[in-house]
Amino acid sequence: MSRTALVTGGSRGIGRSIALRLARDGVRVAVHYGGNEVAAKQTVDDIRAAGGDAFALGADLGAAGAVERLWSEYDVHADGLDILVNNAGTGKQQSLAEVTPDWFDRLFAVNAKAPFFLVQQGLSRLRDGGRIVNVGSGVTRVAFPQDIVYAMTKGALNTLTLALAKELGPRGITVNTVAPGIVETEMNGWLADPAAASAAAAYSAFGRIGQPDDIADVVAFFASGQARWITGQWIDVSGGSLL
Numbered sequence: 536m537s538r539t540a541l542v543t544g545g546s547r548g549i550g551r552s553i554a555l556r557l558a559r560d561g562v563r564v565a566v567h568y569g570g571n572e573v574a575a576k577q578t579v580d581d582i583r584a585a586g587g588d589a590f591a592l593g594a595d596l597g598a599a600g601a602v603e604r605l606w607s608e609y610d611v612h613a614d615g616l617d618i619l620v621n622n623a624g625t626g627k628q629q630s631l632a633e634v635t636p637d638w639f640d641r642l643f644a645v646n647a648k649a650p651f652f653l654v655q656q657g658l659s660r661l662r663d664g665g666r667i668v669n670v671g672s673g674v675t676r677v678a679f680p681q682d683i684v685y686a687m688t689k690g691a692l693n694t695l696t697l698a699l700a701k702e703l704g705p706r707g708i709t710v711n712t713v714a715p716g717i718v719e720t721e722m723n724g725w726l727a728d729p730a731a732a733s734a735a736a737a738y739s740a741f742g743r744i745g746q747p748d749d750i751a752d753v754v755a756f757f758a759s760g761q762a763r764w765i766t767g768q769w770i771d772v773s774g775g776s777l778l
């Protein structure tokens with residue numbers, strides 16, 4: 536029987552690459568989106584065109600009741616789950632002085648609270664030997680005051696990874712965090728400025744900006760049987776940024 540994965544934020548960017556890669560590995564993929572149904576359907580179409588199997592499901596993870604709605608819709612399409620990739624995330628640079636309580640709550644709701652409750656309410660579906668991969672960020676390895684609340688949400692995700700790994704180990708479920716550096720996606724629209732792009736590339740030991748596939752390949756490894764003996768870990772996938 537083929538495995539089934541839920542990739543949150545699978546419609547665009549890093550999540551889209553993860554969905555395509557898992558599908559290439561023979562996994563049936565639930566491609567989740569927040570508001571961009573067109574992008575999610577495009578990802579599903581691309582997976583099917585390549586011979587894979589996928590379906591789309593939408594939920595704004597910042598809205599009340601979103602997790603319950605997401606799992607209800609998931610259950611219509613799939614029976615059980617093997618891989619949960621908590622990838623959906625949001626953020627734009629907001630300094631200490633700029634942050635409002637609403638912005639703080641919104642970021643924590645999408646980036647930290649939603650993954651927590653997706654796991655809590657998804658556990659009855661996740662089969663023994665399953666995988667949880669959280670998409671964190673390199674901004675928890677270095678100080679990043681330019682986006683302080685975003686960094687805090689990713690720190691919460693790291694802590695969730697550690698605690699869940701211990702909790703779910705007896706069921707053979709692994710839980711790990713993959714932490715990208717700067718990746719060329721719509722989240723980083725500022726990379727359109729050549730000077731900014733060149734400065735961003737210089738962060739990496741390899742002198743280039745990360746691409747979504749650079750991250751997806753590592754997520755696919757953690758989702759595979761080959762990573763069965765790794766859990767509770769945080770892995771930097773930033774091309775050696777700021778070493």
Ligand SMILES: NC(=O)c1ccc[n+]([C@@H]2O[C@H](COP(=O)([O-])OP(=O)(O)OC[C@H]3O[C@@H](n4cnc5c(N)ncnc54)[C@H](OP(=O)(O)O)[C@@H]3O)[C@@H](O)[C@H]2O)c1
Nearest residue numbers: 544547548549568569570571595596623624717718720722
């Ligand atoms: N890009 C980077 O440099 C970078 C670096 C480190 C970590 N990350 C992390 O990597 C993950 C993916 O980022 P990305 O660069 O691929 O971003 P992106 O291109 O902006 O895509 C974000 C994805 O998350 C979904 N999403 C956003 N807000 C949502 C909400 N409120 N409810 C449900 N879904 C929502 C979007 O769905 P829609 O298509 O429906 O809007 C989209 O699929 C995030 O967790 C991000 O923090 C990114």
